[in-house]
Amino acid sequence: MSDLDKLRYPVGKFERLQAPLGHAGRQTHLKTIEDTPSRLRSLAGGLTEAELGGHARPEGWTIRQVIHHVPDSHVNAYVRMKLAATEELPAIRTYAEQLWAELPEAKSGPVKISLDLIEALHVRWAIFMRNLTDQQFQRAFTHPEWGRMTIEEALTL
Numbered sequence: 001m002s003d004l005d006k007l008r009y010p011v012g013k014f015e016r017l018q019a020p021l022g023h024a025g026r027q028t029h030l031k032t033i034e035d036t037p038s039r040l041r042s043l044a045g046g047l048t049e050a051e052l053g054g055h056a057r058p059e060g061w062t063i064r065q066v067i068h069h070v071p072d073s074h075v076n077a078y079v080r081m082k083l084a085a086t087e088e089l090p091a092i093r094t095y096a097e098q099l100w101a102e103l104p105e106a107k108s109g110p111v112k113i114s115l116d117l118i119e120a121l122h123v124r125w126a127i128f129m130r131n132l133t134d135q136q137f138q139r140a141f142t143h144p145e146w147g148r149m150t151i152e153e154a155l156t157l
Helices: 003-008 022-044 063-086 104-108 111-130 151-156
Strands: 140-143 147-150
Touching: 022 063, 022 111, 022 151, 063 104, 063 111, 063 140, 063 151, 147 151
Parallel strands: none
Antiparallel strands: 140 147
8 A cells, every 4th residue: 555545544445345244243333433423523623723724634635624524425325324224226326525525615614513413413323223133234225336235334334
């Protein structure tokens, strides 16, 4: 992995599941969904305007854009999972992350709006997922780049 990729993917690139996780295997990922809002708020909530305008990596988004990207990404993930839970193998769309990050609220909006959004979204998302059956976790959607992806696998992403 190049140095730029290490900065771009600090926890590594996503690896597809090789086998179902099962109930016990999903618990760590569900806890991450539940804990993310408070972790993000503790990391970002006290940053100054100057720090929010700093870049997360060379020639990358600002810290503010990254914070605003999280709910954009997670809203899309939540909707994809709900589509999979309620429709038969729905084909989902991608979205232009780079263009969304250039919109005015992502470039200059207060981060509190995204921190509040991610908090409410994750509460709802966790309730949704904690009430899925093992069978429902195996329901899937079709992604234009990744192909067939189960709700369970999307959870690991």
